[in-house]
Amino acid sequence: MLDTALWISLTLVVAALALNVYRMVVGPDMPDRLLALDTMYVNSIALIVLLGLWLNTKDYFEAALLIAMLGFISTVAVCKYILRGDIIE
């Protein structure tokens, strides 16, 4: 049962990543691409969690935490850059 659920979940997350790539390529504006990138960060955390379940190990969760932090910080930095034209005033 768990194997089937893991397969279904992996398929859905990979399909979600493909949709994010579509939105990031199509655009049409800068915030759309930024939103797609932010969602890709979150979906890659989901992929890492599923990889941890797949390999039955907890080694990769620090990487997930790191990706969460860096994704948030980079989103905020690019937002500030678009809003102000400068990151640190």
Add this chain to the structure above:
Amino acid sequence: MTQYVILEGVIAFFLVAGGAFTFIGSLGMAHLRDFYMRLHGPTKATTLGIGSMLIASMLYFWVVDGKPDIQEMLITLFLFITAPVSAHLLAKTGLHLQLRHADKTLGMPVELRKEEVGEKPVPHPDKGHG
């Protein structure tokens, strides 16, 4: 023995629900018509999806190892704190760039002053340079 079957069912349910919510969030972002609609999908559905996926992971390793773990809880907490903040900043960016929106999208950017939407300039209410 029965409890393990029930726990496996619960973990499988959370996994499938997480994957479904993540997919629905990205589907909304790919399909909806303007930026302010697209913002809804990733900020709510994707956050809920990853939350339930992390709950599934936490339950699984709790059952396997016999003791609860704090790492998934930390990731969940961090994501649930940061998702609204980045959504707020993205919405501010969209309003700042004055992105075109569909007719059905209601509401006005309240942060824009009168002279920024093409009307007569007004003095700032606090400083009053006139």
